[in-house]
Amino acid sequence: MTVIELPYPGRSATAAIPWHTRDEVHLQLAGVSKVYPGQQVAALQAVDLTIRRGEIFGIIGRSGAGKSTLIRTLNRLERPTGGRVVVDGTDIGTLDEDQLVAYRRRTGMIFQHFNLLSAKTVRQNIELPLRVAGVEAGERRQRVDRLLALVGLEARQDAYPAQLSGGQKQRVGIARALVHDPALLLCDEATSALDPETTRAILDLLRRINREMGITIVLITHEMEVIHDLCHRVAVIERGQIIEQGPVWAVYGNPQQPTTRSLLTPGHDRLPARFSEALSAAPETPESALLVRLRYHGDGVTPDLNRVLAAFDGRVTLVESALEPIQGRSVGHLLLTVTPAGGVPLPRSDEIADRVEVLGYVTAA
Numbered sequence: 356m357t358v359i360e361l362p363y364p365g366r367s368a369t370a371a372i373p374w375h376t377r378d379e380v381h382l383q384l385a386g387v388s389k390v391y392p393g394q395q396v397a398a399l400q401a402v403d404l405t406i407r408r409g410e411i412f413g414i415i416g417r418s419g420a421g422k423s424t425l426i427r428t429l430n431r432l433e434r435p436t437g438g439r440v441v442v443d444g445t446d447i448g449t450l451d452e453d454q455l456v457a458y459r460r461r462t463g464m465i466f467q468h469f470n471l472l473s474a475k476t477v478r479q480n481i482e483l484p485l486r487v488a489g490v491e492a493g494e495r496r497q498r499v500d501r502l503l504a505l506v507g508l509e510a511r512q513d514a515y516p517a518q519l520s521g522g523q524k525q526r527v528g529i530a531r532a533l534v535h536d537p538a539l540l541l542c543d544e545a546t547s548a549l550d551p552e553t554t555r556a557i558l559d560l561l562r563r564i565n566r567e568m569g570i571t572i573v574l575i576t577h578e579m580e581v582i583h584d585l586c587h588r589v590a591v592i593e594r595g596q597i598i599e600q601g602p603v604w605a606v607y608g609n610p611q612q613p614t615t616r617s618l619l620t621p622g623h624d625r626l627p628a629r630f631s632e633a634l635s636a637a638p639e640t641p642e643s644a645l646l647v648r649l650r651y652h653g654d655g656v657t658p659d660l661n662r663v664l665a666a667f668d669g670r671v672t673l674v675e676s677a678l679e680p681i682q683g684r685s686v687g688h689l690l691l692t693v694t695p696a697g698g699v700p701l702p703r704s705d706e707i708a709d710r711v712e713v714l715g716y717v718t719a720a
């Protein structure tokens with residue numbers, strides 16, 4: 356793959372300190388509520404959220420939870436009926452028309468269905484916002500050239516949307532969203548219409564844009580892979596309320612709410628059938644084994660098999676391992692049987708895992 360120079364070298368100097376760790380507030384929602392006209396139930400209820408400059412912040416929730424309404428308050432496509440959306444210290448509810456136009460130019464948005472103009476070519480689609488803004492032709496050409504290179508579509512610049520794949524269409528959408536050098540990129544289910552491989556390529560592009568250009572990205576999705584693979588922090592929304600939020604590794608590793616568990620870690624607690632069917636509360640035979648799950652939240656203890664074996668006195672069989680690195684931390688679990696079950700002294704959690712769970716007894720195979 357060719358390395359492409361980024362369009363705005365002034366901002367792209369690869370910073371030694373990643374933006375998202377600098378703890379600079381970019382966006383703040385304070386008590387944001389939204390009741391649509393004629394509706395009884397609020398689409399958003401007193402949402403408080405702080406998003407840092409340069410982070411990739413994901414909002415996940417089921418259909419109808421309020422994700423679209425929430426993201427649309429960030430560029431005032433939706434006006435809250437209560438509360439404030441503050442961007443770089445300014446309440447965007449107070450912007451006049453001209454200020455709002457200027458703010459929206461610095462806030463790119465991409466959509467699930469791309470929203471391209473079918474009668475215009477790739478180049479013309481990307482160029483259009485610059486024409487509307489009155490940018491002169493030479494400058495327009497230069498900016499579009501750089502963006503075509505960034506998204507890898509130079510060879511398709513004269514194609515029409517109908518001639519493009521879904522992934523290529525979204526690349527056009529991304530290039531168009533970046534024409535005004537935005538500080539903020541909003542992604543509304545940007546990969547939901549794409550196959551898994553194309554999704555990965557688009558997520559790679561978004562990650563690169565975030566990392567190298569320092570753009571804050573806020574995305575909404577119902578796909579846990581998007582949160583897992585791309586985001587630094589996540590908020591879970593249900594019935595218009597944020598029910599849980601935090602760094603992705605922490606929310607994945609130790610989800611607090613049932614909705615979060617089912618959205619982010621489906622199958623998380625499922626035991627292999629041969630164990631769930633054989634599980635009992637007491638040992639049935641002298642050969643019964645204790646079934647133990649060691650959970651790793653990424654909070655501190657790292658999975659160290661030598662320590663695990665030593666802690667259980669060596670009578671351990673590994674049944675299943677579902678551990679993965681998220682943001683440099685180990686998150687997941689190890690499922691073990693320990694024999695003989697009777698009289699096994701359980702090690703302290705903080706010695707071998709973030710949590711030790713005794714699930715019951717199974718008869719050793």
Ligand SMILES: Nc1ncnc2c1ncn2[C@@H]1O[C@H](COP(=O)(O)OP(=O)(O)OP(=O)(O)O)[C@@H](O)[C@H]1O
Pocket residue numbers: 391392394397398416417418419420421422423424425577
């Ligand atoms: N323009 C509207 N007028 C009236 N009610 C609306 C409007 N837009 C959304 N709603 C309602 O507000 C609630 C939240 O909708 P929203 O579209 O924000 O949820 P969502 O999480 O984005 O859902 P989905 O994933 O299905 O798009 C829903 O009950 C929805 O029916």
